[in-house]
Amino acid sequence: AQSVTQPDIHITVSEGASLELRCNYSYGATPYLFWYVQSPGQGLQLLLKYFSGDTLVQGIKGFEAEFKRSQSSFNLRKPSVHWSDAAEYFCAVGERRGSTLGRLYFGRGTQLTVWP
């Protein structure tokens, strides 16, 4: 079965500082990879996704993520954080085939706090 690890439960950064959220996964092949963001009491919004090709992917709101096969990682980055980025961030993976096609495996989430 898939597993997704987000080692940081809570991260605090100052507005304007850079950000990196870590995500590692366990899977026999390269899965589909995603980052979602959730504001309090809201649904999840897709920030970016990796299916294949260029390992550096750009997403919405100025976010980017880099897939590193050798490290089984898909870390999320932003060069300058805005106060509105404060939210919960979830890394997720999905299998490319099989009976569990369509099932997303989520990490436990990282809560981002932004200081003014």
Place this chain on the structure above:
Amino acid sequence: DTEVTQTPKHLVMGMTNKKSLKCEQHMGHRAMYWYKQKAKKPPELMFVYSYEKLSINESVPSRFSPECPNSSLLNLHLHALQPEDSALYLCASSQDRGYYEQYFGPGTRLTVT
């Protein structure tokens, strides 16, 4: 239009009540999902519908009964719930079951008293 709508936004029900949650999308998506999310936790998949047929049931108790009357609509019927079922219930849709770009609704906050 990339919107998934869910009604109601909030629901309070007793353990003997019967209620339903509704989810709707008009993006032509053929896969729809129900998730349950407890506070400070990731969403947990409950059900997946593909082309209006139930594809995945994550061993959800029978007090939760999903229904997909047509390709745009997904219901979750609730009966004899327990207080521990209180959570945010999220609906999502995607173009197809193999497309993981899932669009989520805002959720229904359910409280079981």
